[in-house]
Amino acid sequence: xxxxxxxxxxxxxxxxxxxxxxxxxxxxxxxxxxxxxxxxxxxxxxxxxxxxxxxxxxxxxxxxxxxxxxxxxxxxxxxxxxxxxxxxxxxxxxxxxxxxxxxxxxxxxxxxxxxxxxxxxxxxxxxxxxxxxxxxxxxxxxxxxxxxxxxxxxxxxxxxxxxxxxxxxxxxxxxxxxxxxxxxxxxxxxxxxxxxxxxxxxxxxxxxxxxxxxxxxxxxxxxxxxxxxxxxxxxxxxxxxxxxxxxxxxxxxxxxxxxxxxxxxxxxxxxxxxxxxxxxxxxxxxxxxxxxxxxxxxxxxxxxxxxxxxxxxxxxxxxxxxxxxxxxxxxxxxxxxxxxxxxxxxxxxxxxxxxxxxxxxxxxxxxxxxxxxxxxxxxxxxxxxxxxxxxxxxxxxxxxxxxxxxxxxxxxxxxxxxxxxxxxxxxxxxxxxxxxxxxxxxxxxxxxxxxxxxxxxxxxxxxxxxxxxxxxxxxxxxxxxxxxxxxxxxxxxxxxxxxxxxxxxxxxxxx
Amino acid sequence: xxxxxxxxxxxxxxxxxxxxxxxxxxxxxxxxxxxxxxxxxxxxxxxxxxxxxxxxxxxxxxxxxxxxxxxxxxxxxxxxxxxxxxxxxxxxxxxxxxxxxxxxxxxxxxxxxxxxxxxxxxxxxxxxxxxxxxxxxxxxxxxxxxxxxxxxxxxxxxxxxxxxxxxxxxxxxxxxxxxxxxxxxxxxxxxxxxxxxxxxxxxxxxxxxxxxxxxxxxxxxxxxxxxxxxxxxx
Numbered sequence: 001x002x003x004x005x006x007x008x009x010x011x012x013x014x015x016x017x018x019x020x021x022x023x024x025x026x027x028x029x030x031x032x033x034x035x036x037x038x039x040x041x042x043x044x045x046x047x048x049x050x051x052x053x054x055x056x057x058x059x060x061x062x063x064x065x066x067x068x069x070x071x072x073x074x075x076x077x078x079x080x081x082x083x084x085x086x087x088x089x090x091x092x093x094x095x096x097x098x099x100x101x102x103x104x105x106x107x108x109x110x111x112x113x114x115x116x117x118x119x120x121x122x123x124x125x126x127x128x129x130x131x132x133x134x135x136x137x138x139x140x141x142x143x144x145x146x147x148x149x150x151x152x153x154x155x156x157x158x159x160x161x162x163x164x165x166x167x168x169x170x171x172x173x174x175x176x177x178x179x180x181x182x183x184x185x186x187x188x189x190x191x192x193x194x195x196x197x198x199x200x201x202x203x204x205x206x207x208x209x210x211x212x213x214x215x216x217x218x219x220x221x222x223x224x225x226x227x228x229x230x231x232x233x234x235x236x237x238x239x240x241x242x243x244x245x246x247x248x249x250x251x252x253x254x255x256x257x258x259x260x261x262x263x264x265x266x267x268x269x270x271x272x273x274x275x276x277x278x279x280x281x282x283x284x285x286x287x288x289x290x291x292x293x294x295x296x297x298x299x300x301x302x303x304x305x306x307x308x309x310x311x312x313x314x315x316x317x318x319x320x321x322x323x324x325x326x327x328x329x330x331x332x333x334x335x336x337x338x339x340x341x342x343x344x345x346x347x348x349x350x351x352x353x354x355x356x357x358x359x360x361x362x363x364x365x366x367x368x369x370x371x372x373x374x375x376x377x378x379x380x381x382x383x384x385x386x387x388x389x390x391x392x393x394x395x396x397x398x399x400x401x402x403x404x405x406x407x408x409x410x411x412x413x414x415x416x417x418x419x420x421x422x423x424x425x426x427x428x429x430x431x432x433x434x435x436x437x438x439x440x441x442x443x444x445x446x447x448x449x450x451x452x453x454x455x456x457x458x459x460x461x462x463x464x465x466x467x468x469x470x471x472x473x474x475x476x477x478x479x480x481x482x483x484x485x486x487x488x489x490x491x492x493x494x495x496x497x498x499x500x501x502x503x504x505x506x507x508x509x510x511x
Numbered sequence: 512x513x514x515x516x517x518x519x520x521x522x523x524x525x526x527x528x529x530x531x532x533x534x535x536x537x538x539x540x541x542x543x544x545x546x547x548x549x550x551x552x553x554x555x556x557x558x559x560x561x562x563x564x565x566x567x568x569x570x571x572x573x574x575x576x577x578x579x580x581x582x583x584x585x586x587x588x589x590x591x592x593x594x595x596x597x598x599x600x601x602x603x604x605x606x607x608x609x610x611x612x613x614x615x616x617x618x619x620x621x622x623x624x625x626x627x628x629x630x631x632x633x634x635x636x637x638x639x640x641x642x643x644x645x646x647x648x649x650x651x652x653x654x655x656x657x658x659x660x661x662x663x664x665x666x667x668x669x670x671x672x673x674x675x676x677x678x679x680x681x682x683x684x685x686x687x688x689x690x691x692x693x694x695x696x697x698x699x700x701x702x703x704x705x706x707x708x709x710x711x712x713x714x715x716x717x718x719x720x721x722x723x724x725x726x727x728x729x730x731x732x733x734x735x736x737x738x739x740x741x742x743x744x745x
Contacts, residue, residue, distance in 0.1 A: 135708065135710070139710065142628065169625050169626070170625070170626040170628065170716070171624040171625055171626055172624065172626050172718055172719045178626060178716070245623075245624065342617075343617035343618075343620045343621060343726060343730070344617055344620070344730040344731070344733075344734050345615065345616050345617050346607070346610050346611040346614055346615060346616075346620075346725070346730055347611040347612075347615035347616070348615075349734060350607055350610075350611065350730060350733045350734060350737065351604075351607050351608060351611040351641070352641070353737055354604065354607060354664060354733075354737070355604070355641055355642065355645055355663070355664045355665040355668070356645065356663060356664070356665070357663065357664055357740070358660060358661050358662065358663060358664065359596055359597055359600050359659060359660050359661070359662050359663070359664055359667045360596060360660030360661065361740055362600055362603075362604075362664040363596045363597070363599050363600035363603065363660075363664075364740075365603075365733065365736040365737060365740060366599070366600060366602075366603025366604065366606070366607065366733075367586055367599050367603060368578070368732075368736050369603070369729065369732040369733050369736055370583075370584065370585070370586050370589075370603065371575075371576050371577070371578045371580070371583035371584055371585075372575065372578075372724070372728045372729040372732045372733075373584070373603075373606045373729060374584050374697065374698065374701040374703060374724070375573060375574055375575060375576075375701050375702070375703065375720065375724060376524075376525060376562050376574040376575055376576035376580065376582040376583065376584075377525065377582060377584060377701065378525050378526070378582060
C-alpha cells in the first residue's frame with residue numbers, strides 16, 4: 001500500500017487512464033453504438049427475427065447512459081472543467097481491481113481516490129467540490145439502469161421487454177462492513193464481453209491470444225491482454241459469487257434443480273478448463289529465458305496469470321462446496337415443515353391497497369403494525385436522573401429565530417392573575433417561594449410561612465402553574481404529594497415543589 | 512446455567528450499546544449459537560418475552576417484538592406528535608413506502624447482500640406521486656366530508672403540507688418531507704439505517720437488518736392486517 005492508502009500500482013493505472021486509454025476508447029465505441037441503436041428507432045431491435053446479439057449490444061450501449069447523463073448535465077452542476085465520464089470509468093476500474101470473491105472495494109477509499117483523480121483534472125479546485133464530483137460519479141454508478149426495449153420474437157412479432165440492471169452496487173458483508181462491487185454490465189464497458197457465454201469464451205480466447213503473443217515475442221501487447229484477462233476473471237468471479245449466493249438462498253424458493261444445477265455444472269467445467277490452461281501457461285512462462293529486456297514484462301504477465309489461476313482455483317472450490325452444501329441443505333429440509341413465509345410484493349400488495357382504503361381503516365392497519373417497523377427495544381421507563389435530563393432537553397424545533405429572545409417571565413395568563421395583587425404581596429410570596437431553591441418543599445409548609453391570605457393566594461397560583469410548567473431548566477415543578485391540604489385557603493391535594501436545576505453553562509468554543 | 516446464558520444473550524440484543532464486537536462475553540455467547548440446544552433455549556427465552564429472533568448477525572441477535580410484548584415500540588414513543596387519525600396514517604404510510612421503495616418486489620427482499628440507498632426526497636416524492644395518480648383516477652368523485660375517517664388514505668395524504676417554512680424562516684415541522692426525515696432518523700436510532708449524505712434532503716443507507724425485518728415481520732404483518740380487514744368487510 002502507498003502512504004495515502006491506495007493499493008500499489010493503482011496510481012500508475014490512474015495516470016494511464018487520464019491520458020485517455022483503451023477504456024475510454026471502448027466507451028466511445030459504445031457511445032457510437034448507443035447512437036446507432038437509438039437512430040435505428042429508439043430501442044427497436046431485430047425487426048423481423050430474434051437477434052440476441054443485438055439485444056445484448058443494446059443493453060451494453062444503455063449501460064453507459066448514467067455516465068453520459070452526468071457528462072451532459074455537468075454544466076448545470078458547475079462541473080464544466082471536470083470529466084465525469086472518465087471518472088466513472090476509473091471508478092469501475094478501481095472497484096474491479098479490488099474485487100475478490102469475498103470482498104469488494106471500500107466505498108470511502110474509492111470516493112477519496114475519485115476525489116484525487118478529479119483534482120488531477122482541475123488542479124486547485126476546492127476539496128469540497130472534488131468530493132461533490134466524486135459523490136456525483138459514484139451516485140450515477142449506483143443508480144439502477146432501467147429501459148424498455150422491443151425485439152422480434154420467434155414468430156417475428158414485435159414484443160416489448162423490460163430490463164433492469166446496475167453498474168455498481170453496494171453490499172453489506174457478513175461482518176457489517178459496506179463494500180462496492182462492479183456488476184457484469186460495468187466490466188462490459190471496460191472489456192466488451194456481453195454475457196456469461198461471451199465471458200467464458202472471451203476468457204478462453206484471451207488465454208489463447210496471450211499464449212500466441214508470448215510465443216511470437218510480442219510482449220507489450222501480451223501485457224495489455226493479460227490485464228484484460230484479469231478483468232474478465234474478476235467479472236466471472238462476481239457472476240459465480242452471485243450464483244453461489246443464489247444457490248444458498250434457493251433452498252427456500254427457486255427450484256434449483258431446473259435452474260441452478262445446470263449453471264453450477266457449467267461453471268464447474270469451465271473453471272476446470274481455465275485452471276488447467278492457466279497452469280500450463282504459467283509453466284511455459286517460467287521456462288522462457290528472462291533476459292534484461294523481456295524479463296520485467298514476462299514477470300508482470302506471469303503475475304497476472306498466477307493471480308487468475310489462484311482466483312479460478314478458489315472459485316472452483318467455491319462452486320464445488322456450493323453443490324455439496326445444497327445437497328446437505330436439501331436433506332435437512334426433508335425433516336422440516338416447509339416455512340410458511342411467502343415474501344410479499346410490498347409496492348403492489350401493500351402500499352397501493354393501503355392508499356385506496358379509508359383513513360380510519362388504513363390508519364388502524366398501519367398503527368396495528370407499528371411494532372413491526374423497527375426492532376425490539378426495552379420499554380422507556382427512565383430512572384429519575386434520566387427523566388430529568390430528558391425533560392430538560394430543549395425541544396428540537398424550538399430554537400429561537402434570529403432576533404427572538406426567550407421570554408423568561410411568567411406565562412401571560414398567569415401574569416394577569418398575579419398582577420391583580422399588590423407589588424408588596426408578590427414580593428413577599430416570591431421571597432417565600434425562593435426557599436425552594438435550596439430544597440424541595442410542600443405547599444402546606446410554604447403556606448404556613450405567611451398569615452396574609454393574599455400572599456397565600458399568590459403562592460397557590462405559582463404552585464398550581466408549576467403543576468404543568470414548560471419544563472426548562474431552572475423552572476419550578478410541582479407534583480402531588482398524595483396528602484390533602486388542611487389549610488382553609490384552598491382545598492385539594494398538597495403539592496411538593498421543586499426547582500429544576502440549572503445546567504452548568506458550557507463554554508462556547510469559537511473556531 | 513444455560514437458561515441464564517440464553518437470557519443474557521437476549522439482554523445483549525435489547526441493549527443497542529452491546530455489540531458482540533467489543534464484548535468478549537457477548538462474543539462467546541454469540542458463538543455458542545452453533546449448539547442446537549443453546550439455540551432452542553434462546554428461542555424459548557425470547558418467546559417468553561414476546562420476542563422473535565430474526566437472525567443472528569455478527570454483532571448479535573436481531574429481535575423483533577410481537578405486538579403484545581412490553582418490548583414492542585409504541586406509537587407514543589414515536590418522535591413526532593400524532594394529533595389525528597390522519598397523522599397516524601401518514602407516519603405509517605411513510606414507513607410502508609420506505610419498504611416498498613427499497614424492496615418493491617418479493618425478489619428484492621430475497622437479495623440479502625444488496626444495500627439500498629434512499630433519499631428523503633425519493634420517499635416523499637413516491638408517496639406524493641401515488642397519491643396524485645389516485646386523485647386523477649378518482650377525478651369527479653367527491654370525497655365524503657361528514658366523517659373524515661371515511662376519506663380515502665390518498666386524499667388524506669394530499670391534504671398534508673409538502674414542504675415549507677414557518678414565518679421566521681425555519682423549516683416547518685409539520686410537512687411530509689420533515690416527517691420522512693424523522694422516520695429515517697427513527698430507523699437510524701434502531702440501527703436499521705445510516706445517514707450517509709445530504710443529497711436529496713438526506714441520503715440513508717438501509718442495512719441487512721432492515722431488509723430482514725421488512726421481509727419477515729413488517730410486510731407479513733401488513734398483509735395479514737389487510738387480509739383481516741377484508742374479512743371484516745366481506
